[in-house]
Amino acid sequence: MSQKFAAPKGVSEYLPPKSNVFDRIIQTLKVPALAAGYELIELPIFEDTELFTRGVGASTDVVTKEMYTFEDRGGRSLTLRPEGTAGVIRAVIEHGLDRGSLPVKLFYQGPFFRAERPQAGRYRQFYQFGIEAIGSNDPYLDAEVISIAYQGYRKLGLKDFELQITSLGDSESRAAHRKDLDAFIAGLNLDEETRTRALKNPLRLFDDKREEISSSMSKAPLLLDYLNSESRENFEAVKSALDSLEISYVVNPRMVRGLDYYTGTTFEFVHNGLGAQSGIGGGGRYDGLMELLGGSKLSGIGFGLGIDRILLALEAEAQSGQLLPGELKYIDLYVIALGDEARSKCFTLVDSLRKEGFVVEQNFGDRSLKGAMKAADKSGARFAIVLGDSELQSGSVELKQMSNGEQTSVRLTSLAKTLAEKSSGL
RNA sequence: GUGGGCGUAGCUCAGCUGGUAGAGCACCCGGUUGUGGUCCGGGAUGUCGCGGGUUCAAGCCCCGUCGCUCACCCCA
Numbered sequence: 001m002s003q004k005f006a007a008p009k010g011v012s013e014y015l016p017p018k019s020n021v022f023d024r025i026i027q028t029l030k031v032p033a034l035a036a037g038y039e040l041i042e043l044p045i046f047e048d049t050e051l052f053t054r055g056v057g058a059s060t061d062v063v064t065k066e067m068y069t070f071e072d073r074g075g076r077s078l079t080l081r082p083e084g085t086a087g088v089i090r091a092v093i094e095h096g097l098d099r100g101s102l103p104v105k106l107f108y109q110g111p112f113f114r115a116e117r118p119q120a121g122r123y124r125q126f127y128q129f130g131i132e133a134i135g136s137n138d139p140y141l142d143a144e145v146i147s148i149a150y151q152g153y154r155k156l157g158l159k160d161f162e163l164q165i166t167s168l169g170d171s172e173s174r175a176a177h178r179k180d181l182d183a184f185i186a187g188l189n190l191d192e193e194t195r196t197r198a199l200k201n202p203l204r205l206f207d208d209k210r211e212e213i214s215s216s217m218s219k220a221p222l223l224l225d226y227l228n229s230e231s232r233e234n235f236e237a238v239k240s241a242l243d244s245l246e247i248s249y250v251v252n253p254r255m256v257r258g259l260d261y262y263t264g265t266t267f268e269f270v271h272n273g274l275g276a277q278s279g280i281g282g283g284g285r286y287d288g289l290m291e292l293l294g295g296s297k298l299s300g301i302g303f304g305l306g307i308d309r310i311l312l313a314l315e316a317e318a319q320s321g322q323l324l325p326g327e328l329k330y331i332d333l334y335v336i337a338l339g340d341e342a343r344s345k346c347f348t349l350v351d352s353l354r355k356e357g358f359v360v361e362q363n364f365g366d367r368s369l370k371g372a373m374k375a376a377d378k379s380g381a382r383f384a385i386v387l388g389d390s391e392l393q394s395g396s397v398e399l400k401q402m403s404n405g406e407q408t409s410v411r412l413t414s415l416a417k418t419l420a421e422k423s424s425g426l
Numbered sequence: 427g428u429g430g431g432c433g434u435a436g437c438u439c440a441g442c443u444g445g446u447a448g449a450g451c452a453c454c455c456g457g458u459u460g461u462g463g464u465c466c467g468g469g470a471u472g473u474c475g476c477g478g479g480u481u482c483a484a485g486c487c488c489c490g491u492c493g494c495u496c497a498c499c500c501c502a
Contacts, residue, residue: 258501309502376461377462
């Protein structure tokens with residue numbers, strides 16, 4: 001009895017050729033981060049459960065109903081990471097990274113886990129690329145962080161997205177607003193569940209898509225109107241820094257983020273071509289997180305970008321039949337051997353060309369020349385050679401350019417040189 | 427957790443008021459001796475998601491179940 005296995009529910013998987021695009025996305029997003037001096041931090045996939053309940057916030061849905069939590073053999077409660085920031089902060093504190101020069105600038109990339117009901121752009125295992133800058137509250141740093149995400153998207157060719165920003169202010173500003181917002185919500189007719197949620201974090205109601213709730217929230221007091229002078233000046237400084245980089249944005253005073261640690265500048269990138277899950281990335285400042293997790297009182301800011309959703313966004317923006325960035329695999333040369341003797345010669349030839357840096361594929365098994373040529377064509381190789389008895393005799397091959405069928409006779413000894421010359425001309 | 431849609435070849439799907447399985451794409455081979463992309467010919471591939479029921483007969487009807495998907499809650 002053979003059982004057919006399937007991947008667990010709701011996970012995202014990437015197979016060729018789409019996996020090439022997936023890889024390209026990550027490589028591309030890294031470029032602006034590296035250019036700004038951010039360095040890789042590679043962290044465990046699972047952490048102490050309490051890191052998330054405390055860091056992300058016990059009131060959040062992420063913590064209350066979406067965590068993959070399990071006990072290890074020593075009875076410790078562990079959780080598959082639902083987001084990246086808490087782990088980064090933990091590592092910074094644990095290893096004293098904040099004792100060096102500030103801000104500490106880090107980037108990470110990898111899988112994250114939330115046990116939600118899957119839908120378009122929402123998976124139980126999903127991928128994020130993120131950066132964190134810890135130890136400075138300079139508004140220019142906020143703008144730098146935002147610009148790194150922005151540049152990453154643009155480098156990938158994305159256009160149809162919008163940057164939304166707001167400020168959640170400092171604790172004084174939030175307290176003043178909370179008082180009025182609570183009073184306002186108390187006057188609304190809400191179902192039990194929603195009311196409970198509002199008690200934990202009333203801002204969440206701004207994000208509710210149900211018609212009756214969004215319409216009644218339209219008159220709710222906005223946090224942005226309660227910012228004290230310091231918070232307001234800070235927000236203005238961030239905005240003008242973005243202006244100076246010609247990064248356009250819209251201020252969305254109703255924006256809500258899912259994690260409780262955000263303060264001050266908060267932002268989200270929203271794509272217009274996606275379904276309900278339109279946020280392709282977001283982040284913000286977190287003033288109290290470091291201290292909350294047992295570290296020094298340093299502010300930080302960062303973002304997480306959803307690789308899966310960026311891929312969906314690229315697909316949404318692509319014209320039909322258009323290739324996505326990185327989708328086509330690149331091959332310099334396809335080598336076809338005819339006969340046993342040639343086969344053995346080709347095998348070492350391919351090896352040496354690869355060592356010189358060329359991307360080379362060879363045909364395997366007994367195929368007709370026609371079939372092998374067809375495979376060469378489909379591989380996307382720019383050039384092909386056929387090596388059989390006569391080539392072994394003469395010591396030269398016909399180097400065929402696949403795009404136009406042109407063949408040039410080349411000595412085997414100068415194949416690499418000619419290939420390099422011809423390739424650079426393309 | 428709640429609600430809608432869908433489950434037929436590797437992929438996208440067709441299958442009329444039930445009569446016992448098809449197309450396109452992809453794949454492999456060939457169109458006389460060692461050269462691809464077009465064209466022509468040939469070929470392999472399905473327990474029609476699974477279980478039960480109705481019927482002489484079910485991919486089509488009924489019940490259940492599993493899965494996928496979209497949306498809500500929530501969120502990258």
